[in-house]
Amino acid sequence: MPERWFFESLYPDIKLGLKVNNILYQKQSRFQNIKIMETPRFGTVLVLDGAIQTTTGDEFIYHEMITHIPLFSHPNPQNVLIIGGGDGGVLREVLRHKTVEKVTLVEIDKQVIEYSQKYLRSITKDSFSSSRLELVIGDGAEFVKGKKAIYDVAIVDSPDPIGPAKVLFQKKFYTAIYNILKSDGIMVRQSGSTFLQKEELKENYRLLSRIFPYTAVYTASIPTYIGGLFSFIFSSKKIAPSKLNIKNIRTRYQKAKIKTKYYNPEVHSACFQLPNYVKKFVQGR
Ligand code: SAM
Numbered sequence: 001m002p003e004r005w006f007f008e009s010l011y012p013d014i015k016l017g018l019k020v021n022n023i024l025y026q027k028q029s030r031f032q033n034i035k036i037m038e039t040p041r042f043g044t045v046l047v048l049d050g051a052i053q054t055t056t057g058d059e060f061i062y063h064e065m066i067t068h069i070p071l072f073s074h075p076n077p078q079n080v081l082i083i084g085g086g087d088g089g090v091l092r093e094v095l096r097h098k099t100v101e102k103v104t105l106v107e108i109d110k111q112v113i114e115y116s117q118k119y120l121r122s123i124t125k126d127s128f129s130s131s132r133l134e135l136v137i138g139d140g141a142e143f144v145k146g147k148k149a150i151y152d153v154a155i156v157d158s159p160d161p162i163g164p165a166k167v168l169f170q171k172k173f174y175t176a177i178y179n180i181l182k183s184d185g186i187m188v189r190q191s192g193s194t195f196l197q198k199e200e201l202k203e204n205y206r207l208l209s210r211i212f213p214y215t216a217v218y219t220a221s222i223p224t225y226i227g228g229l230f231s232f233i234f235s236s237k238k239i240a241p242s243k244l245n246i247k248n249i250r251t252r253y254q255k256a257k258i259k260t261k262y263y264n265p266e267v268h269s270a271c272f273q274l275p276n277y278v279k280k281f282v283q284g285r
Contacts, residue, residue, distance in 0.1 A: 006037060008226075009050030010160065011196060016052065016226045018042065024119045029111040031164045036119045042224055044120055046087055048112070049162050054087045056122050058223045062190070063089035063123075064263040065220045065271070066232055070153045070186045071097050072252050072268060073239055077152045078102070081180065083140035083168060085157035086112030088124030094155070095130050096258045104134040104151075106143045108164050141167035144176040151181055156189035161200065169200070171207050174235075178211050184238040187212070193227025194219060194278045201231050205282050208235045216241045217282050218271040220262070229278070241272050 004020040018039045025036040035047040043056035054062065067090050071077045078101045080094050086107040094103050107113055113135075117124050128135065136143055140158070154177050158168040167173055168189075177187050187208075191201045201217070209215035212235035219229040234241055249265040274282070 006035075006039070006045070006047070008047070008052050010052075014196065014226070016224065018045065018224075025115050027111070029109050031109045034109075034111060034115060036115055043122075045224070046112075046116065046120060048159055051160055051162065052224050053159060054089055054120070054123060055224050056120060059087075059089050059123050060261045061220055061222050062225070062230070063093045064260050065218075065267075066090060066155055066157060066188055066190060067093035068253075068258070068260065068263040069218060069232070069234065069268060069271070070155065070188045071100075072249050072256075072265075073234070073236075073241065073244070074152055074184070074186055075248075079151050079182075080104070081144075081151040081154040082106070083144070083154065083156045083158060084108075084165070085155070086110075087116040087120055088113070088127045090155055090157045091127040091130075091133065092123065092125050095127055095132060097256060099256075100132065102132055102134060103130070104136060106136040106138060106140045108137070108139050110137045139164065139167065141170070141173045141176070144173065144180050147176070147180045149180070149182050152185055154181055154185065154187040156187065158190070160192060160197070169204060171211070174207055174211050178235075178237070181237060184236075186234065186236040186239060188232055188234050191217070191231045191233045193225060194229045194231050194275075196227030198281055201233075202281050205233055208233055212236060213238070214240045214242075216272055217274060217278065219274070219278070220271060229275070231278070234272075244269055244272070 007015040022038040082105040158165040161169040
């Protein structure tokens with residue numbers, strides 16, 4: 001049997017190749033092409049429209065960093081909004097916080113949830129059956145329109161600005177997120193590779209820093225999101241990450257009794273420290 005390979009099509013001039021043992025699912029949904037495959041190196045991989053979304057091998061890095069940074073930065077996160085996140089990884093991590101009373105997850109494509117639950121069980125676990133979950137199948141940009149002061153934290157776990165996700169990178173979406181957050185609310189979003197998606201990071205940092213009083217970039221290295229340091233944007237109405245009190249973070253982390261494989265209070269503090277090349281194109285310094 002000839003070797004089978006998957007080559008990611010996110011960039012025109014650079015591709016991550018993964019050897020494939022088995023294709024578990026591949027179909028065009030109403031919104032995107034969904035592909036789920038088994039690989040020897042990274043376990044089971046979810047691909048949407050040719051872009052790697054998550055793998056059972058390294059998902060813990062992304063899902064812990066996009067969730068625990070905002071939730072341990074906030075003094076008492078009770079009501080959390082997730083936009084996207086159909087693979088269930090962010091939902092699983094949010095539900096580990098006992099302070100969280102309710103999570104609203106807004107996912108446009110219910111087939112991503114359905115097939116993630118079937119083939120990515122180590123990521124979803126039983127999160128989608130949590131009594132604290134309000135599941136909304138719909139466009140996140142529509143959902144946030146016209147709502148005020150409901151959530152403590154909003155996590156935008158969207159793909160890159162392709163297809164249905166494009167609307168989740170626009171000023172009016174970010175303004176609506178600002179309004180839907182409470183007065184000490186925090187929003188985080190994935191903002192791509194600091195090396196291969198500089199313009200996307202720069203543009204979204206610019207948009208968010210004009211809407212929120214505090215906006216900062218933090219990073220993590222995620223093997224299957226190629227292009228070196230991967231970035232997240234943290235925007236907040238009141239909580240300045242630069243004024244981070246690591247003692248508070250440590251106390252909250254210990255009290256939460258959440259076992260993590262990547263996140264810890266020291267990483268929380270360090271991840272906001274940026275290399276000069278990132279500082280330069282993000283903050284113009
Ligand atoms: N961690 C991944 C990343 O960084 O690219 C994202 C993973 S998650 C699977 C992305 C989800 O966002 C997908 O399930 C997709 O269907 C959903 N999505 C895309 N556009 C959306 C929209 N406008 N509203 C809600 N969900 C959307």
